Amino acid sequence: MKEASAPIQSLSMLKEINSQYYEEIRHAHELGKKIVYVNVFSPAELFYAMDIIPVYPENHSVFLQARKMTEEVTRYSEAEGYLRDICSYALCDIGSIYSGISPVGGLPKPDLLYTSNCQCGTMTKWFEVLSRHYNVPLFLLDVPQPGNKGFDPNAFEYVKKQMEELVTFLEGITRKSLDRDRLKRVLQVSGETCGYWKDILDSAAQVPAPLTVFDQFIAMAPIVSQRGLPVALDFYRKLRSEIEERVRSKIGAVPGERYRLYWDNLPIWRELRWLSELLASFGACLAATIYTLPWTSLGVDPANPLEGWANQYLVYFDWHLERRVKLILELKERYRLNGFIYHLNRSCKMLSLAAHEIKKAVAEATGIPGLVFDADHGDPRFYSLDQIRHHLEIYFEMLSHLESSR
Amino acid sequence: MEWVERIQSVLKDPLQFVRDLKAENDQRVIGIFLPDVPEELIDASGAFPVTLLGGEKAAGGIGSIPSFACSLITHSFWQATLSELDFLDGLVIPHLCDSSRAFFHIWQRNFPAQFSDLLRLPKKLNSQGTKSYLVGELRRFKEGLEKAFGVNISNEGLWKSIDLYNENRRYLKTIQTRRSQNFHSMSNYDFFSLVKSSMLMPKGEHNQILRKVLAHGESFPVNPRSTPPVRVFLSGKLVEPLEIFRWMDEVGFLVAGDDLAVGSRYFSYEIEDEGDALSALAQSYLQRIPNALVEGPEDRLSFMLKKVREDGLQGVIFVHLKFCEPLIFDYPDLKKGLDREGIPNLFIETELHSCAAGQIKTRLQAFAEMLGSKE
Numbered sequence: 001m002k003e004a005s006a007p008i009q010s011l012s013m014l015k016e017i018n019s020q021y022y023e024e025i026r027h028a029h030e031l032g033k034k035i036v037y038v039n040v041f042s043p044a045e046l047f048y049a050m051d052i053i054p055v056y057p058e059n060h061s062v063f064l065q066a067r068k069m070t071e072e073v074t075r076y077s078e079a080e081g082y083l084r085d086i087c088s089y090a091l092c093d094i095g096s097i098y099s100g101i102s103p104v105g106g107l108p109k110p111d112l113l114y115t116s117n118c119q120c121g122t123m124t125k126w127f128e129v130l131s132r133h134y135n136v137p138l139f140l141l142d143v144p145q146p147g148n149k150g151f152d153p154n155a156f157e158y159v160k161k162q163m164e165e166l167v168t169f170l171e172g173i174t175r176k177s178l179d180r181d182r183l184k185r186v187l188q189v190s191g192e193t194c195g196y197w198k199d200i201l202d203s204a205a206q207v208p209a210p211l212t213v214f215d216q217f218i219a220m221a222p223i224v225s226q227r228g229l230p231v232a233l234d235f236y237r238k239l240r241s242e243i244e245e246r247v248r249s250k251i252g253a254v255p256g257e258r259y260r261l262y263w264d265n266l267p268i269w270r271e272l273r274w275l276s277e278l279l280a281s282f283g284a285c286l287a288a289t290i291y292t293l294p295w296t297s298l299g300v301d302p303a304n305p306l307e308g309w310a311n312q313y314l315v316y317f318d319w320h321l322e323r324r325v326k327l328i329l330e331l332k333e334r335y336r337l338n339g340f341i342y343h344l345n346r347s348c349k350m351l352s353l354a355a356h357e358i359k360k361a362v363a364e365a366t367g368i369p370g371l372v373f374d375a376d377h378g379d380p381r382f383y384s385l386d387q388i389r390h391h392l393e394i395y396f397e398m399l400s401h402l403e404s405s406r
Numbered sequence: 407m408e409w410v411e412r413i414q415s416v417l418k419d420p421l422q423f424v425r426d427l428k429a430e431n432d433q434r435v436i437g438i439f440l441p442d443v444p445e446e447l448i449d450a451s452g453a454f455p456v457t458l459l460g461g462e463k464a465a466g467g468i469g470s471i472p473s474f475a476c477s478l479i480t481h482s483f484w485q486a487t488l489s490e491l492d493f494l495d496g497l498v499i500p501h502l503c504d505s506s507r508a509f510f511h512i513w514q515r516n517f518p519a520q521f522s523d524l525l526r527l528p529k530k531l532n533s534q535g536t537k538s539y540l541v542g543e544l545r546r547f548k549e550g551l552e553k554a555f556g557v558n559i560s561n562e563g564l565w566k567s568i569d570l571y572n573e574n575r576r577y578l579k580t581i582q583t584r585r586s587q588n589f590h591s592m593s594n595y596d597f598f599s600l601v602k603s604s605m606l607m608p609k610g611e612h613n614q615i616l617r618k619v620l621a622h623g624e625s626f627p628v629n630p631r632s633t634p635p636v637r638v639f640l641s642g643k644l645v646e647p648l649e650i651f652r653w654m655d656e657v658g659f660l661v662a663g664d665d666l667a668v669g670s671r672y673f674s675y676e677i678e679d680e681g682d683a684l685s686a687l688a689q690s691y692l693q694r695i696p697n698a699l700v701e702g703p704e705d706r707l708s709f710m711l712k713k714v715r716e717d718g719l720q721g722v723i724f725v726h727l728k729f730c731e732p733l734i735f736d737y738p739d740l741k742k743g744l745d746r747e748g749i750p751n752l753f754i755e756t757e758l759h760s761c762a763a764g765q766i767k768t769r770l771q772a773f774a775e776m777l778g779s780k781e
Contacts, residue, residue, distance in 0.1 A: 081738030144526030161535030353508030
């Protein structure tokens with residue numbers, strides 16, 4: 001085993017940031033605030049500007065899964081009649097609601113729900129369950145992404161109209177008009193935070209990379225849930241300075257960095273440590289991923305936010321096959337990648353169905369083979385660590401031959 | 407029964423039927439996916455729309471699509487890789503679930519030269535922008551067909567197609583009502599064979615067949631049952647293999663209501679004359695029976711309960727296609743809602759052309775006996 005690099009100090013702030021967040025949502029009503037459950041790609045800034053705190057059932061499920069509680073909670077959702085064939089985030093969340101089991105004391109009851117199918121269709125169905133369970137209204141933002149057919153003004157008008165309806169809906173719930181100046185200020189903070197996130201991710205282009213995708217997975221919670229708040233801005237500013245320092249001192253995240261890899265799809269939350277140590281033992285650094293990338297570009301123009309969001313959901317989040325291939329090829333150049341790993345995530349049909357096609361296309365374009373392996377972002381009943389290790393051993397052997405033959 | 411033989415020959419090998427049809431008529435064939443693709447627009451463009459519903463020959467297929475996509479998708483992909491679908495001149499997929507959308511892009515990459523369209527029907531029906539978006543989307547689709555095939559789809563031509571399809575829907579609905587009232591009129595198997603074949607055959611010929619069926623009047627000798635059947639509501643997307651309906655016949659069920667895409671969702675509406683045909687098509691979409699993939703004005707449970715009460719049904723059978731996520735999410739609350747009302751229900755899971763036949767038969771039998779003894 002090679003000696004591990006010095007850990008990134010700023011990440012230790014996360015524990016406190018997180019517990020503050022959960023503390024605040026538990027006392028939201030006392031603070032005169034409402035709770036909205038949302039999907040991760042939602043206009044967090046709009047909610048914050050209206051004294052509605054966004055709460056993320058997806059993040060809650062990440063906690064459950066990372067703390068290895070999947071089997072414990074899914075017993076309850078399965079007993080309610082939910083099958084294992086749905087997304088394990090939803091299965092864990094529903095199980096946690098019915099059992100009360102949660103590493104953060106559970107989520108407070110929502111006052112309203114918001115979700116958008118710009119991310120995936122699963123969220124809509126999951127939130128419909130929550131809406132019936134809590135008997136609270138659900139606002140669905142329907143986003144008919146055009147795929148590779150180009151910009152569709154008709155669809156844009158439809159999404160924009162719904163964004164306006166969302167504001168009216170929220171004003172009805174809070175009985176307050178949207179304060180546009182306040183929204184502008186929140187958006188400015190959010191834009192700046194996303195800029196820091198971008199700098200942090202970009203720094204992985206350095207050789208050796210000062211941080212890995214695993215570090216990004218760990219660091220991403222505040223940019224998801226507290227985007228637009230000073231606490232997130234402060235955290236990423238500190239994280240960025242520390243990363244810059246690592247770049248200056250040429251501290252690599254993986255000692256003896258030999259492979260710089262792309263990671264496709266969601267993390268396997270429960271196995272982050274195991275997998276990062278395993279990859280490091282091959283001298284492999286995960287340098288780039290599609291998964292953490294969106295938050296580099298979530299800023300919208302404070303002068304025209306509703307149109308900005310409509311455009312973002314319709315165009316930016318339309319991650320169709322051709323665009324994903326194009327993205328990976330760009331990342332290969334930018335991050336000097338020499339390998340590609342595709343997590344075939346049983347829970348995420350949206351990102352997984354085309355994985356084999358994407359792998360084929362990238363391999364044809366780069367001459368570098370990729371590895372597709374079966375797992376799940378949160379349900380260990382659908383993968384085997386031995387098998388994953390075996391696949392990786394073979395893959396690195398192949399990359400090594402390829403390297404020596406060049 | 408001449409028509410029974412005709413329908414059965416189509417259902418036995420739908421792809422061969424369409425291949426022959428294409429050779430005979432020299433007509434373009436457009437494959438479509440479930441549900442809700444406005445076939446009238448394709449018909450008005452001069453092409454023949456055929457619904458892709460898998461097929462036996464897919465079983466030996468190759469191709470790298472994950473096994474956790476539903477069998478409707480894996481079968482279609484495998485059929486394509488085996489050149490079983492090479493008669494198609496195009497493919498239209500409605501983007502309703504994540505898998506169908508991903509499949510569209512996989513298809514497009516593998517068959518880039520072919521006409522293909524991802525039809526993005528709205529999933530939210532209560533926005534003020536919904537109808538205008540939908541009309542615009544249908545217009546985009548229409549113009550795509552016109553451009554790809556060098557044709558012009560006139561409002562008049564479109565109404566002609568709508569009339570033809572309305573006639574088909576009306577006939578199927580009449581037959582459904584008739585069999586719901588008189589259990590001698592037709593078996594489940596024959597009725598759902600008629601519905602499925604309607605998605606595979608030109609509507610002109612299918613309408614002729616349905617006229618013959620209706621001309622037979624009230625007593626139809628196909629279902630010579632002596633005891634009253636157990637009347638049930640069927641919920642899901644599609645029931646495959648079709649033999650499941652035979653087993654339902656054998657144990658004495660009569661499917662008197664359903665919310666299937668290969669069922670009532672396909673024929674239980676008529677498009678009303680509104681002048682502008684695209685607007686009329688859009689309006690009909692907004693008023694259909696509930697679907698798990700669309701946030702509509704009526705929820706699935708209310709619809710189910712209404713049917714069960716109004717038509718005096720004795721139970722509900724859920725038939726789910728494995729891996730269909732939207733259906734899985736809805737099921738527990740639907741079941742709870744039915745349980746609360748004391749309505750017995752049964753859950754069955756299938757995959758196209760591969761299901762645990764023995765187990766399904768036994769469970770249907772036990773459910774029929776339970777409902778029978780409640781009489």
